[in-house]
Amino acid sequence: MTTNGQAMNGDRIILQLQGVQKSFGRLDVLRGVDLDIPRGSVTCVIGPSGSGKSTLLRCINLLERPTGGRVLFEGQDITAIRKEDELNAVRRRMGMVFQQFNLFPHKSVLENVCLAQEKVLGRDRSEARPRAEALLARVGLANKLNEFPERLSGGQQQRVAIARALAMDPHLMLFDEVTSALDPELVKEVLDVMKELAAEGMTMVVVTHEMNFAREVADEVVFMDGGVVVEQGPPREVLDNPQNERTKRFLGLVLEH
Amino acid sequence: MEFIINYYFDFDIISDEFGFVVSGLWMTIKLWLVASLLSLIWGLVLAVLRQLPGKALAPIRGLTIAYIDGFRGLPALLVLLLVSGFLAAGQSDGVLPKWLGLPTWFGEPTWFWYGVIGLTLTYGAYLAEVYRAGIEAIPHGQMEAARSLGMSHGKAMRYIIVPQAVRKVIPPLLNDLIALMKDTSLVFAIGGSELLDAGFSIESDYFNGSGLMLGAIFYLVLTIPLARLVDVLLKREQRRTQRGGGDADAGEAEEPPNPNIGLAGA
Ligand SMILES: Nc1ncnc2c1ncn2[C@@H]1O[C@H](COP(=O)(O)OP(=O)(O)OP(=O)(O)O)[C@@H](O)[C@H]1O
Ligand SMILES: [Mg+2]
Numbered sequence: 361m362t363t364n365g366q367a368m369n370g371d372r373i374i375l376q377l378q379g380v381q382k383s384f385g386r387l388d389v390l391r392g393v394d395l396d397i398p399r400g401s402v403t404c405v406i407g408p409s410g411s412g413k414s415t416l417l418r419c420i421n422l423l424e425r426p427t428g429g430r431v432l433f434e435g436q437d438i439t440a441i442r443k444e445d446e447l448n449a450v451r452r453r454m455g456m457v458f459q460q461f462n463l464f465p466h467k468s469v470l471e472n473v474c475l476a477q478e479k480v481l482g483r484d485r486s487e488a489r490p491r492a493e494a495l496l497a498r499v500g501l502a503n504k505l506n507e508f509p510e511r512l513s514g515g516q517q518q519r520v521a522i523a524r525a526l527a528m529d530p531h532l533m534l535f536d537e538v539t540s541a542l543d544p545e546l547v548k549e550v551l552d553v554m555k556e557l558a559a560e561g562m563t564m565v566v567v568t569h570e571m572n573f574a575r576e577v578a579d580e581v582v583f584m585d586g587g588v589v590v591e592q593g594p595p596r597e598v599l600d601n602p603q604n605e606r607t608k609r610f611l612g613l614v615l616e617h
Numbered sequence: 618m619e620f621i622i623n624y625y626f627d628f629d630i631i632s633d634e635f636g637f638v639v640s641g642l643w644m645t646i647k648l649w650l651v652a653s654l655l656s657l658i659w660g661l662v663l664a665v666l667r668q669l670p671g672k673a674l675a676p677i678r679g680l681t682i683a684y685i686d687g688f689r690g691l692p693a694l695l696v697l698l699l700v701s702g703f704l705a706a707g708q709s710d711g712v713l714p715k716w717l718g719l720p721t722w723f724g725e726p727t728w729f730w731y732g733v734i735g736l737t738l739t740y741g742a743y744l745a746e747v748y749r750a751g752i753e754a755i756p757h758g759q760m761e762a763a764r765s766l767g768m769s770h771g772k773a774m775r776y777i778i779v780p781q782a783v784r785k786v787i788p789p790l791l792n793d794l795i796a797l798m799k800d801t802s803l804v805f806a807i808g809g810s811e812l813l814d815a816g817f818s819i820e821s822d823y824f825n826g827s828g829l830m831l832g833a834i835f836y837l838v839l840t841i842p843l844a845r846l847v848d849v850l851l852k853r854e855q856r857r858t859q860r861g862g863g864d865a866d867a868g869e870a871e872e873p874p875n876p877n878i879g880l881a882g883a
Pocket of ligand 2: 413414415537
């Protein structure tokens with residue numbers, strides 16, 4: 361029974377976390393996270409290592425099953441899904457980009473971007489290929505279609521990974537420290553792609569250590585520590601005028617250098 | 618000295634019986650090709666069954682592991698005798714139809730198919746372990762990337778994991794196929810007329826080992842190039858990984874492997 365209110369809520373709030381918990385055995389990694397993500401917004405999640413940021417993203421697309429709480433995506437409680445193919449259908453509407461790129465090394469750049477379009481969405485090659493080419497051109501890799509991932513720089517690989525996720529026409533994009541494995545001079549090219557994406561209105565949840573990116577692009581900054589959201593708000597407030605002691609200490613450490 | 622040469626290299630016998638030994642060689646090659654092909658397929662099926670995700674499929678995983686452990690732990694000859702005895706007895710008791718109990722599929726003799734079945738049961742188990750090593754060597758990020766794109770576990774295995782895993786384990790697979798080549802001679806025990814049998818029947822007829830020696834040479838002609846090929850492939854792989862390229866860097870995430878990913882759907 362979907363109430364009217366919930367349906368309308370699913371319209372504006374694309375993703376809602378309600379008391380999400382996750383433990384691995386006796387280790388409580390998430391201890392009740394509440395979060396509303398409005399459609400078209402950019403939310404940057406910051407916090408010290410081990411605070412549960414990656415686990416949070418993985419609970420959103422159910423690579424990990426939360427051990428408590430609910431995740432509502434486009435009005436649907438996806439944590440209640442038990443059927444494998446329903447779950448796949450939900451994951452299809454969310455894109456995820458990983459710190460380690462995780463491109464398919466046995467496939468060319470073009471095939472990396474076409475494969476899931478064909479095998480998951482059922483598009484045929486004549487439909488998938490132009491879509492892939494357009495996306496790869498957009499991330500500046502129009503001339504690398506037939507290269508294999510190992511021949512690309514980290515920044516190029518990560519841009520392919522973004523194109524691969526976008527090819528599924530996701531309604532929400534999750535980014536997990538996507539520039540942390542990159543040489544410093546390659547960070548900008550990836551962040552630029554993400555900025556463009558944000559400007560085009562993509563809903564994004566971005567785990568990042570790039571404070572300048574958060575300040576410039578985020579609508580909302582979420583500071584996590586110890587498996588809970590400690591402080592959240594517009595970047596001007598959280599980053600420039602933090603209220604919580606833990607936030608101040610973390611930002612002091614990060615912004616020092 | 619002369620006796621040794623006469624015993625192993627009697628050219629009169631060799632030229633008289635050459636065609637007979639070659640026909641045995643041909644059977645050995647056919648047996649090896651068919652058993653190899655079926656073992657490669659059966660081993661892959663077992664390896665994939667063993668990786669099925671979720672609690673609900675635990676019984677299938679358990680059965681698969683029991684099968685693999687069982688057949689790896691038995692002498693291939695014993696399996697061969699168990700299978701051929703069972704099929705023959707089942708046929709003569711009327712429990713099994715003739716086409717199954719005394720198979721002569723594609724015009725090949727019954728011992729040939731007993732050999733194929735017995736060797737496939739055994740080598741499927743060996744090869745399943747080789748595939749498994751390959752599958753487990755694929756960085757976990759590959760499965761996660763595939764799943765995050767909405768692929769099912771099955772599609773991720775089929776398009777992402779297995780193709781990479783197979784590439785990694787081609788040399789050890791070939792090693793096992795070399796062993797299989799030699800083990801085709803076990804059908805000797807169930808009346809097979811292949812290379813070993815040809816050599817041995819010459820030895821019985823003439824009290825002379827030239828036929829067996831010719832058989833030995835043929836086995837080496839088949840196995841040594843394969844062994845060299847394995848070496849070349851391994852060297853090439855080594856160079857690739859030493860260059861620091863390859864897929865090794867594509868997913869060695871710091872995160873611990875996540876055993877739950879497949880469970881998500883269960
Ligand atoms: N599959 C797992 N099994 C057991 N423990 C896990 C698993 N995944 C994560 N953890 C643990 O959960 C805690 C939080 O991990 P998580 O990766 O979410 O942190 P993070 O905030 O992303 O850190 P980082 O900034 O280092 O990426 C860590 O202590 C980690 O060891
Ligand atoms: Mg992390």
